[in-house]
Amino acid sequence: MGEDELRKAVLEGCPGSVEADVTEYLADMAVSVLEENSERDAFAEALSESYLPFLEDSGVSDEDAKAFCSMVVNSAFPTSQANVKDNKGGAAVADLNVLCRLPNLLMMYGGSTVPLLRNTTLEFVKGHRYGVVGANGTGKTTLMERIATKDIAGMPQTIRVVHLSHDKILRGVDATTTVKEYAELHGCDKESASSADLALALSNVGFDDEAMLGKAVVALSGGWQMRLSLACAVAQKANLLLLDEPTNHLDTAGVRWLVDFLNRTCIGGEIGGTALIISHDAEFLDQVCTDVVHFTTDARLAYHPGNFSKFKADVLRGDQEEADRLLENGPSKTGGGVGASMDFPAPEKIGQTAAARKAPVLTLQNVVFSYVEGQVPVLSDVNVKLSMESRVAIVGANGAGKSTLLSLMADRLKLSGSGELWWHKQLRLAYVSQQHLDHLGDCLHMSPVDYMQQRFRSGFDSETPEKEAKTLSASEETERKRCGIQFGKKSKPIQALLSRMEQVRHAAGNGGAKEFLYEVQWEGLGDAEITWERKGKLLQCGCEAMVDDLDERLWRAWAGVPQRPLSTEEVVRHLSAFGLAEDIVCNRKVAMLSSGQKIKLMFGAAFWTRPHVLCLDEPTNYLDAESVGMLQEALKGFRGGYAIVTHHDRFAEEVADETWTVADGQVSGAKRVWGKAKAKAKATSS
Numbered sequence: 254m255g256e257d258e259l260r261k262a263v264l265e266g267c268p269g270s271v272e273a274d275v276t277e278y279l280a281d282m283a284v285s286v287l288e289e290n291s292e293r294d295a296f297a298e299a300l301s302e303s304y305l306p307f308l309e310d311s312g313v314s315d316e317d318a319k320a321f322c323s324m325v326v327n328s329a330f331p332t333s334q335a336n337v338k339d340n341k342g343g344a345a346v347a348d349l350n351v352l353c354r355l356p357n358l359l360m361m362y363g364g365s366t367v368p369l370l371r372n373t374t375l376e377f378v379k380g381h382r383y384g385v386v387g388a389n390g391t392g393k394t395t396l397m398e399r400i401a402t403k404d405i406a407g408m409p410q411t412i413r414v415v416h417l418s419h420d421k422i423l424r425g426v427d428a429t430t431t432v433k434e435y436a437e438l439h440g441c442d443k444e445s446a447s448s449a450d451l452a453l454a455l456s457n458v459g460f461d462d463e464a465m466l467g468k469a470v471v472a473l474s475g476g477w478q479m480r481l482s483l484a485c486a487v488a489q490k491a492n493l494l495l496l497d498e499p500t501n502h503l504d505t506a507g508v509r510w511l512v513d514f515l516n517r518t519c520i521g522g523e524i525g526g527t528a529l530i531i532s533h534d535a536e537f538l539d540q541v542c543t544d545v546v547h548f549t550t551d552a553r554l555a556y557h558p559g560n561f562s563k564f565k566a567d568v569l570r571g572d573q574e575e576a577d578r579l580l581e582n583g584p585s586k587t588g589g590g591v592g593a594s595m596d597f598p599a600p601e602k603i604g605q606t607a608a609a610r611k612a613p614v615l616t617l618q619n620v621v622f623s624y625v626e627g628q629v630p631v632l633s634d635v636n637v638k639l640s641m642e643s644r645v646a647i648v649g650a651n652g653a654g655k656s657t658l659l660s661l662m663a664d665r666l667k668l669s670g671s672g673e674l675w676w677h678k679q680l681r682l683a684y685v686s687q688q689h690l691d692h693l694g695d696c697l698h699m700s701p702v703d704y705m706q707q708r709f710r711s712g713f714d715s716e717t718p719e720k721e722a723k724t725l726s727a728s729e730e731t732e733r734k735r736c737g738i739q740f741g742k743k744s745k746p747i748q749a750l751l752s753r754m755e756q757v758r759h760a761a762g763n764g765g766a767k768e769f770l771y772e773v774q775w776e777g778l779g780d781a782e783i784t785w786e787r788k789g790k791l792l793q794c795g796c797e798a799m800v801d802d803l804d805e806r807l808w809r810a811w812a813g814v815p816q817r818p819l820s821t822e823e824v825v826r827h828l829s830a831f832g833l834a835e836d837i838v839c840n841r842k843v844a845m846l847s848s849g850q851k852i853k854l855m856f857g858a859a860f861w862t863r864p865h866v867l868c869l870d871e872p873t874n875y876l877d878a879e880s881v882g883m884l885q886e887a888l889k890g891f892r893g894g895y896a897i898v899t900h901h902d903r904f905a906e907e908v909a910d911e912t913w914t915v916a917d918g919q920v921s922g923a924k925r926v927w928g929k930a931k932a933k934a935k936a937t938s939s
């Protein structure tokens with residue numbers, strides 16, 4: 254390109270807020286940068302370095318500045334000559350097959366001055382499936398988010414991108430949204446999907462009868478929710494499918510199905526779909542990838558045709574350690590944060606003698622459970638027990654009833670039919686749900702200490718469905734209304750007791766006696782009129798039954814141990830055992846925590862009540878291998894019992910000595926059989 258044309262491109266394309274003399278100067282600068290750099294990439298880098306400070310001073314936004322630089326680079330090196338040497342596999346690919354090519358990409362992150370990607374090419378070829386690998390913190394997930402929102406200068410707006418990540422699946426879903434409604438909302442957009450496409454996609458993933466389609470989305474098991482959102486992506490005929498750890502929540506059959514689905518859907522075909530996949534799982538990547546995209550240490554993207562094994566052999570020369578690092582499976586400096594371990598506090602013992610301590614602390618006997626009365630039970634004839642020495646893995650297919658079983662044991666679900674749940678009266682139990690990391694999703698702007706204080710403010714763990722307040726009897730209800738008119742605030746009765754806190758009274762003569770204050774919501778009065786009242790006042794207002802009920806529920810949560818004060822010092826002390834330093838606990842926002850630190854906070858919170866027994870539902874989802882290792886060690890060192898739902902065989906083998914299998918509505922299992930059963934299964938299959 255001639256000098257004059259380049260000058261012209263700069264003068265005409267320069268953002269309006271840049272003054273005329275500065276624009277002239279930028280045009281001259283482009284010419285001299287081109288004289289010194291005959292290669293496209295080098296030119297682009299030098300140009301950005303020279304231009305960006307001027308553009309910023311002239312009030313041009315970061316995005317416009319980048320777009321302008323891109324335009325100048327494209328003028329100096331028109332696309333037909335574009336040097337795509339970064340894309341070794343794609344150099345010979347005809348443009349027709351290219352879904353998207355963005356040369357000279359510069360990607361910044363947050364307030365950081367160091368780019369995540371610079372001077373590199375983002376290119377996707379139709380029908381290819383790219384496994385994205387790179388060490389912890391290189392920006393894989395950020396790149397995916399930016400592609401998903403098309404927040405990259407020059408990205409064609411016509412691409413239909415579907416981004417599948419677990420934390421988004423339940424957005425906008427309420428308790429009654431059915432599978433069909435969800436699919437119509439998420440799976441159809443006017444241009445791409447017809448209802449026939451949608452029905453086909455749904456039936457391909459297993460939603461093939463009206464009963465399944467009429468189910469509430471929240472009533473689907475985790476694995477089935479994942480299948481539903483994949484079906485919606487297919488129906489939209491996404492031509493760019495972004496998958497972040499897609500095998501989480503899926504059972505073995507589900508993973509097999511996903512592999513087959515990706516290989517069928519994304520191969521050239523009529524849709525010509527392309528997929529970008531982040532996974533820790535080398536075996537899974539091997540089965541689905543046609544190319545590997547490598548985030549290099551100098552912030553570029555390098556493309557390698559072939560699956561992960563080929564990449565490992567050719568590029569990494571078989572270096573397993575490096576392979577683990579790129580899949581974030583090895584030790585890293587950032588994953589664990591401060592200290593790469595956590596200690597679960599030892600609970601006090603239940604039972605006086607060694608033998609008594611081996612006795613069950615929780616049993617479910619002869620339980621038959623269905624979510625909807627009259628329907629076929631999800632679980633029948635359940636007889637299980639846990640002691641403080643139990644180390645149980647609960648396994649089974651998606652939708653088998655594992656989460657249901659765990660919630661019943663943890664007393665989060667009310668027994669519906671026959672059977673009995675028994676807890677030792679001193680038992681405290683911590684329950685972590687399958688969507689555990691979602692808990693932190695709403696609290697990203699808070700510090701860990703604020704998070705803990707908010708979560709436990711009412712005395713309960715507000716993140717686990719608490720036991721409902723009891724319904725008052727007719728006479729209690731009459732009493733509440735009658736006394737409320739006489740003694741209530743503005744003559745209103747008490748509507749609900751929200752929480753309770755302990756207060757020390759320093760009045761003369763009472764020796765600093767403690768008493769409880771109850772947080773009162775008054776009927777017909779707004780939140781601004783909530784008050785804290787003594788028990789005497791509540792009795793006067795005819796609410797003895799409500800007080801007893803709240804006291805009883807708190808007793809159950811704390812099993813008679815005094816409720817812990819939620820002071821900053823107490824929270825800091827508690828979280829330090831989980832490897833979180835005071836500075837992080839008080840000053841860092843949850844959003845800024847590494848994944849290892851988030852997991853520490855989550856477990857720290859679950860352990861606030863110093864539980865004897867843990868019920869964990871698929872705790873390894875979302876965890877990188879280092880965090881899985883950290884959790885494994887913490888569990889091994891824990892002096893209480895646990896039951897853990899998992900699809901992760903190796904993890905189960907490490908932490909459990911007893912396996913319960915949920916299948917066909919039944920729970921089967923025998924104590925201490927994991928190792929032997931496995932060995933036997935291996936012996937018979939070989």
Ligand SMILES: Nc1ncnc2c1ncn2[C@@H]1O[C@H](COP(=O)(O)OP(=O)(O)OP(=O)(O)O)[C@@H](O)[C@H]1O
Nearest residue numbers: 472473474475476477624651652653654655656657
């Ligand atoms: N709230 C609910 N209302 C009605 N049905 C439900 C509800 N929750 C779960 N179910 C149904 O109960 C059955 C068992 O679900 P559950 O979540 O226990 O399975 P799971 O074994 O944990 O599966 P996954 O591995 O996919 O998490 C499924 O058929 C599910 O659709």
Ligand SMILES: [Mg+2]
Nearest residue numbers: 474475656687
């Ligand atoms: Mg489940």
